[in-house]
Amino acid sequence: MKIIYRYLLVELIQPFLFGVFAFTSIFVGTDVLISLAKMMSQYGVPLLTIVKLFFLSLPQVIVLTFPMSMLLATLLSFGRLSGDSEVIALKAGGISFIKIVTPVLIVGLLISGLTIFFDNSLVPASLNTYEEIVWKLKHGTVRPKTQKNLVISPVDSQTGKLDYILTADKYDGNTQMLEGVTWQDYEDGKLVTSIQAKKAEWLEEEWVFIDGTIYTITDNGQVPQTTFKRFNMKSNLDRTPTQITRNQKEPEEMTLSELSEHIELMEEEGRDVKELKVVYHQRYAVPFACFIFALVGAPLGLQPNRSGSSIGLGLSIIVIFIYYTLMTIGSSMGEGGSIAPWLGAWIQNIIFTIVGVGLMYKASR
Incomplete structure (x- = not known):
């Protein structure tokens, strides 16, 4: 059984790393590089500083790609296993689909935890440094506090x-x-x-x-x-x-503990903090999508004609689009007070979990 699990993990990790590289390249090429190029032409920023800003912008981008990459990896790996009839062979050997998918779900959960850790430590630190450098380039002085x-x-x-x-x-x-x-x-x-x-x-x-x-x-x-x-x-x-200084920071520049304390202080002052609460809960909800996408992607990858990598990539884009559409709607409702902020941040995960459990039940029959 350990050999099978090791084999399944190898099948998963390779497309996951490919997904991180591919999605990161897309975000970098369509956003980061354009911003840095404009900065270089407008302010005459030295090449060494541009390189430094490039690497400082990567943590936020890479963390954002983890859920997408997990979905793509699950679809591609299970699509290949299904296309080569390896899933049928495993089931014939007495291994249920639930046991087959268990290591993938564990990996999804671990990557969710890793994403929360990076989003709470590396990302705020890199964003703070990035904003301080950009401010100094634009205004010629240190970012004021x-x-x-x-x-x-x-x-x-x-x-x-x-x-x-x-x-x-x-x-x-x-x-x-x-x-x-x-x-x-x-x-x-x-x-x-x-x-x-x-x-x-x-x-x-x-x-x-x-x-x-x-x-x-x-x-x-x-x-x-x-x-x-x-x-x-x-x-x-x-x-x-x-x-007091924290009032000048964006929520993305704060750690979770800083953001929680900031929300508490704003509440004490009678401020409307629904938007901040939605952002806070999303700092947990979006990373948890790694596990959710593994739950949804595994049974979807077993569907007929899903073995091709191009089809797997297309399906992952559709699923991601639906996920972020639901997240946008939920966030708007949470910020507007139609629903509780925590529900607005988690509603897309709740819906996808229900869908994933249904697909898992169908695939295991």
């Missing part, structure tokens, strides 16, 4: 009312400094304290307000004032510089 007109207004999770409002004219991520700061503290939805400061610095893991005035709103309407040179906010202001 500044944010103007910053507003943070979280809601108290226990009362459901406004906790505090922090506004700043500017946040400089390089110096970790807020300029033109106003802090308003609320208790049970009622304003109790207001602080205005010239600036605030992140020192020793806390925000320190500098050169400002504290206004305390009393029950009888009086507003006594206290000026200060330095005032430690301690745990009152719970946003770190990293969390």
Whole structure:
């Protein structure tokens, strides 16, 4: 049995690697190279930098091709086995179709896990570096970590009312400094304290307000004032510089933990995060398509007249088109609130799983 499984895995790995190379070449040729060529002509980018940008763009492209390549590999390998009557021979030897397809499903699951790992580590790091280089090429300076007109207004999770409002004219991520700061503290939805400061610095893991005035709103309407040179906010202001800077990142540039924390902070501020939640769940759903496509591709590859590589490639394109069409529809519905964000991200996997199980049942009879 081990020899048979090893034989099936060899049959699967070769077309999978071919699929990764083929689909990567298509994406690179139709998108990456065109973008780099325009950049080279417009900004006079040195060839060495272009090569560096090319390799930095590859991780995101390669990860995107894993599900497609898994589908193509499953269709081609099982199409060949079926065309050469090897599946019939295995069944005649007492090996059921479920046992034949088991190692393929395991490989699909492993590649799904590998895709999630790469998408959570290598891809965000490479995208960050890519964007920093491109920014410097276009603007001549390092990518700024500044944010103007910053507003943070979280809601108290226990009362459901406004906790505090922090506004700043500017946040400089390089110096970790807020300029033109106003802090308003609320208790049970009622304003109790207001602080205005010239600036605030992140020192020793806390925000320190500098050169400002504290206004305390009393029950009888009086507003006594206290000026200060330095005032430690301690745990009152719970946003770190990293969390503030993260607002400038695209979701693709964040790791899953960063994106999850970002969504939580946005929810605290009462922001609409349905789109971000769909993106978060898709970071799991799309890699899991490697397993789903193995589930669908194995029985499809056994169908008559499916042994040709050109037919297998054509069928894989059709399946991929249907998959991403369903994903687009589900994402739109999840972002619009018609369905839950997690369902919008996973709906195409759910549909394809049902289809795959049905095809597997039919093939095993």
